[in-house]
Amino acid sequence: MTRALKLAFILDPLAGLKPYKDSTIAMMRAAAARGHQVWTIQRAALTWRDGVVIARALPIRLTEDDAPWYEIDGDELALPLTSYDAVLMRQDPPFDFEYVTATWLLEAAKEAGARVFNDPAAIRDHSEKLAITEFPQFTATSLVARDAVDLQAFIDELGDVILKPLDGMGGSQIFRVRADDPNRNVIIETLTAEGARTIMAQRYLKEIAEGDKRVLLIGGEVVPFSLARIPAAGETRGNLAAGGRGVAMALSARERAIAEYLAPILWARGLLIVGLDLIGGHLTEINVTSPTCMVEIATQKGFDVAGLVIDKLEQACA
Template sequence: MLGGSARSLKLAFVIDPVDGLKAWKDSTIAMMRAAENHGHDVFAIEARTLGWRTTETGHPGGAFAEAVHLHLRPDDHDWYRETGREWTPLKAFDAVIMRKDPPFDFEFLTATWLLERAEADGVRVFNRPRALREHSEKIAITEFARFAPSTVISRDLQQIHHFIDETRDVILKPLDGMGGSQIFRVHRNDPNRNVIVETLTHEGQRTIMAQRYLPEISQGDKRILLIGGKVVPFCLARIPKAGETRGNLSAGGTGVAQELSPRDREIAEAIGPVLFKRGLMLVGLDVIGSHLTEINVTSPTCMVEIRQQSGFDAAGAFITAIEHACGLS
């Protein structure tokens, strides 16, 4: 054993298809590597295999999934070996880590219901399924409105256009997007504003978010990680490429690790303990300038870039928090 606890844990990661993960940047793979480095057994569960059953004899069944036992390798192009595959009750694991990416669609919702049944059987699940359901990554900022920029959440076209007229320069985005998908910057006099609003809202049938455009985006959309309610001391500022208003790495942004500013820390220290008490072990805050714009709870990323540039091992800190939750420290 190279680090971590004196007892090996069986840790299952609920993920999207394994072959679609990119080891050179994926925080989930960083967590898996950290877990194995701490001496734990690592399993991957594709979310589509989650299920529940009982028996005709009345014996308890419970939540189950197809679990793939992995051995992690340092080669980012050939990063794992499959050493076993079996349909397994989730009760067999010491902890289950939910890392499936959005969209938060009906299948994601179903996964949280099934994982909640596993919780009822005593399985430790991180982040907690109920907390995932109750914290929309966009709407969650309403609880901490004192940190947020001017914002409106609505599907009413008149309300959205009034906000654009009043605010003059805004960002429009759907509530279920990720990675910068379908994000628009709209000026009050933009000739395309009507069609953009109509398209995003599906002619008033879908609720969206509008926020005041923050010019500080040029210095980066900062991803601040919270682990076990505590603030990671480095964030990743995702700086838009030329001609872009989105800092998302998937939209071509450049990630620059940097220490937290006093305002960053103020926001994170106010939010971290609140969300941790609700079962959110890992949270990613998005901060532009001095304003909180999103609270990411499904599958927060940027661990790899932060470690490469700052040396801080957020993935290892997360596994240590899991160990503590499992009673190993």
């Protein structure tokens, strides 16, 4: 039997989490069900002094209900991150300077002996939009640029494209722009902040109607089901936050081939939990900050993704 682990989760404020769909809560429940201790940390509580990274942490007990979904299980304590068997960084974006600062602090904790997942340096080095540029063999025709001349030429060449910021999430500020769109100039001006900000342009993929597929990689293992985020009527974005509908389905041969190729590479970099986004068999994003969709896959297909995360943690901490 695996020994009981002491696990710390760095996450958003507990009161704002949605237990009926939150992947981090699913992981904490899976850990608690196996007898592991669960501690919660707010990112603002991370501190460094004299070579030691410490954070105030609150121990909790998970319930089977959604209201309340947890109970406080002891006093809040300020503990070094090395006192836990593993620390999981599950803070949602935006990936701003405070997020980057957290990765530096977590990297210092790792150098002192803490096990941190996802690896903080890997999180920092993997822009969720730009990471796909390492694997162009799997992507649709794409452009990263800030100059309006380059972006306008790309639109003219392809005729129908998607424009998006490099730091967005949940479908925020994603635009579909056709060559004859009368608003194309102002869209480019807005997204690039008059040429001061780099953005991404990608060929529009009509297969978005079949869903923006989230494929999860857990500790180098491919989850055999994706969650297809299917756009609402009249919408080009499949993101659940933008009104998309989530449907779990088996991976296609192309999706599995891409996932199987990337899984060992990303796991070797310390990325325990990765969410690939694919549309029509094309890789569009590699999500590493706080990938979700575990609950929907488990509910619809019975595959315990959160349990697989705990399996991998137990193996890493053995």
